[in-house]
Amino acid sequence: MRYSELLLPTLKENPAEAEVVSHRLLLRAGFIRKLTSGVYSYLPLGLAAIRRVENIVREEMNRAGAQELLLPMVQPAELWRESGRWAKYGPELLRFSDRHQRESCLGPTHEEVITDLVRMNVHSYRDLPLNLYQVQTKFRDEIRPRFGLMRGREFIMKDGYSFDADEAGAEITYKKMYDAYQRIFKRCGLKFRAVEADTGSIGGSFSHEFMVLADTGEDTIVACRGCDYAANLEKAAGTEPEKDDVALLELEKVATPGKKKVDDVCSFLGITPENLVKTMIYIADDAPVAVLVRGDHEVQEVKLANLTGAVDVRLATDDEINAHTGVPAGFLGPVDLNVPLYADREVMAMANFVVGGGAADIHLKNVNPGRDFTPEAVADLRTVTVADRCPRCGAEFDFVRGIEVGHIFKLGTSYSDAMKARFLDRDGREQVFVMGCYGIGVSRIVAAAIEQNHDDDGMIFPLPLAPFKVALLNLALKDEEVTAACEKLYDDLEAAGIEVLYDDRNERPGIKFKDADLIGLPYRLVLGKKFPESGGIEVRTRRGESFSLPYDGAVKIIAERIAGELAATMAD
RNA sequence: CGGGGCGUAGCGCAGCCUGGUUAGCGCGCCUGCCUUGGGAGCAGGAGGUCGGAGGUUCGAAUCCUCUCGCCCCGACCA
Numbered sequence: 001m002r003y004s005e006l007l008l009p010t011l012k013e014n015p016a017e018a019e020v021v022s023h024r025l026l027l028r029a030g031f032i033r034k035l036t037s038g039v040y041s042y043l044p045l046g047l048a049a050i051r052r053v054e055n056i057v058r059e060e061m062n063r064a065g066a067q068e069l070l071l072p073m074v075q076p077a078e079l080w081r082e083s084g085r086w087a088k089y090g091p092e093l094l095r096f097s098d099r100h101q102r103e104s105c106l107g108p109t110h111e112e113v114i115t116d117l118v119r120m121n122v123h124s125y126r127d128l129p130l131n132l133y134q135v136q137t138k139f140r141d142e143i144r145p146r147f148g149l150m151r152g153r154e155f156i157m158k159d160g161y162s163f164d165a166d167e168a169g170a171e172i173t174y175k176k177m178y179d180a181y182q183r184i185f186k187r188c189g190l191k192f193r194a195v196e197a198d199t200g201s202i203g204g205s206f207s208h209e210f211m212v213l214a215d216t217g218e219d220t221i222v223a224c225r226g227c228d229y230a231a232n233l234e235k236a237a238g239t240e241p242e243k244d245d246v247a248l249l250e251l252e253k254v255a256t257p258g259k260k261k262v263d264d265v266c267s268f269l270g271i272t273p274e275n276l277v278k279t280m281i282y283i284a285d286d287a288p289v290a291v292l293v294r295g296d297h298e299v300q301e302v303k304l305a306n307l308t309g310a311v312d313v314r315l316a317t318d319d320e321i322n323a324h325t326g327v328p329a330g331f332l333g334p335v336d337l338n339v340p341l342y343a344d345r346e347v348m349a350m351a352n353f354v355v356g357g358g359a360a361d362i363h364l365k366n367v368n369p370g371r372d373f374t375p376e377a378v379a380d381l382r383t384v385t386v387a388d389r390c391p392r393c394g395a396e397f398d399f400v401r402g403i404e405v406g407h408i409f410k411l412g413t414s415y416s417d418a419m420k421a422r423f424l425d426r427d428g429r430e431q432v433f434v435m436g437c438y439g440i441g442v443s444r445i446v447a448a449a450i451e452q453n454h455d456d457d458g459m460i461f462p463l464p465l466a467p468f469k470v471a472l473l474n475l476a477l478k479d480e481e482v483t484a485a486c487e488k489l490y491d492d493l494e495a496a497g498i499e500v501l502y503d504d505r506n507e508r509p510g511i512k513f514k515d516a517d518l519i520g521l522p523y524r525l526v527l528g529k530k531f532p533e534s535g536g537i538e539v540r541t542r543r544g545e546s547f548s549l550p551y552d553g554a555v556k557i558i559a560e561r562i563a564g565e566l567a568a569t570m571a572d
Numbered sequence: 573c574g575g576g577g578c579g580u581a582g583c584g585c586a587g588c589c590u591g592g593u594u595a596g597c598g599c600g601c602c603u604g605c606c607u608u609g610g611g612a613g614c615a616g617g618a619g620g621u622c623g624g625a626g627g628u629u630c631g632a633a634u635c636c637u638c639u640c641g642c643c644c645c646g647a648c649c650a
Binding site: 009011012013014015016017018019034036037090092108109138140142143144146151155156157158159209210312314404405406407439440441442443444445473475476477478507508509510511512513514515517526528529530538 | 573578582583584585598599600607608609610611612641642643644645646647648649650
């Protein structure tokens with residue numbers, strides 16, 4: 001492509017609306033423009049980068065036995081009522097009525113549509129397993145869209161859905177998708193990690209998130225230094241605590257006037273937070289529950305939600321605490337508490353600890369579980385800390401930041417049950433499909449790639465995702481010899497199948513260098529006024545390597561290097 | 573939805589507090605000259621319902637009310 005003919009409006013200054021680096025660079029480099037909040041137009045280079053991702057995704061999905069189709073974006077409300085999500089999904093689902101007052105919505109995801117399609121057309125175990133996917137624009141009316149392509153309301157997603165005859169088949173399909181995802185992100189040239197994840201509101205039994213590692217990521221990943229265990233912060237667990245065998249001391253009431261905070265109580269009583277248990281009141285779907293965790297630990301609300309089965313879990317306000325327990329906040333304790341009590345498993349391993357006394361200005365010392373109180377349930381209910389160790393191998397954890405770009409779920413039969421999607425098995429019996437779903441944020445990957453790979457001058461595209469592999473700069477446009485050499489080089493590169501952006505604009509060298517850096521193509525070839533004398537092409541990679549090549553044979557060498565780098569991303 | 577902030581040329585901003593005659597600056601854009609290895613220089617030029625509506629006033633970008641849009645901080649998710 002000739003730069004002179006390309007719509008590539010680069011910006012010298014940072015747009016005020018862009019906070020994060022990928023958003024800033026995508027705007028500055030002329031990849032995207034905002035239409036309205038969370039909705040972007042993809043300009044030619046932005047689209048080219050997206051196409052690179054899509055193609056890798058398609059190749060690997062097809063290789064894994066999935067078939068591409070394209071489902072409608074507008075979906076009827078009936079389907080969502082059938083699955084129960086019309087009521088459950090909330091305002092993120094953009095709803096509207098058509099001219100006949102038929103209720104409809106824009107698809108934020110396509111479980112209903114695909115389940116409907118399959119139940120209407122697949123009736124036999126002989127047609128299973130079936131794995132279908134699409135690459136499509138999704139719309140979710142996000143509460144707060146932000147960070148450009150990172151969290152738009154409209155975004156491009158690959159979503160896939162599998163249908164198996166039984167659990168065992170679904171497990172195999174899940175594993176296949178897991179492997180395909182590993183290949184996809186490797187081929188994108190990104191540093192990433194698959195982590196165990198909470199299944200969240202989509203439901204299901206098992207789930208992995210694929211995270212692109214970047215300091216600016218919104219999610220925290222807990223990764224083991226010793227083995228390949230990794231999980232997101234909501235899911236991560238440490239080792240099972242071991243109970244010390246110590247003599248139980250006698251329960252003792254102590255006055256702690258005005259000491260509400262953990263730190264205040266500890267310094268007042270001369271203990272450390274490890275010897276104190278705090279009692280937190282949460283509102284789980286309108287019902288109060290109490291949670292016990294060690295003084296220096298934090299309740300993980302997602303774990304609590306899973307234990308209680310509640311959709312919404314939040315910390316109670318001081319007024320709510322008082323109303324439900326009759327105890328002022330700060331002095332709550334598990335002894336004689338009148339709301340359902342859950343304990344983090346760590347608490348059960350502790351002995352002779354301090355808790356709130358169940359009345360103002362009183363705490364209890366030498367409290368012991370089993371003797372002084374008995375929780376309704378014990379579970380891992382807290383967020384892991386740096387002090388925790390890997391549950392698999394006992395090694396230390398690293399906490400790193402990541403951007404979620406893929407998520408795979410074993411769905412089970414929740415949708416097929418709700419929507420009566422059934423087939424006949426070998427014995428002629430009706431069975432429901434066992435489903436899985438598999439998402440990849442295609443447009444988000446482009447943002448994540450930039451977030452992970454950039455410097456002060458601009459983007460640094462991983463080769464497989466670069467909209468062009470090579471930038472060819474003609475710095476002496478009026479020199480006929482140089483221009484002729486550039487033109488030929490441009491043609492030869494294209495003929496060799498290398499996408500090249502030929503900067504043939506009548507601009508000063510500085511502008512061409514700056515734009516090339518900003519766009520971040522992997523290879524930059526420069527021909528200037530020195531060329532007729534030297535006969536050499538100056539090559540510089542966007543990561544800083546530079547060398548020169550003789551004009552003749554340069555295309556072959558570049559082509560080989562590129563082929564070699566691409567092959568490396570494909571290797572197992 | 574709660575909290576904070578911003579809407580003035582394609583982009584970045586000043587002007588507003590303390591109302592006043594033609595609304596400014598930098599970048600970008602157009603023309604010409606000149607220049608050509610890291611966002612040059614000179615000269616000329618185009619481009620604005622000051623987000624919108626209403627009000628106060630002799631007079632509103634500026635003050636008041638309402639409204640729309642956008643951005644940032646918290647609860648969702650690819």
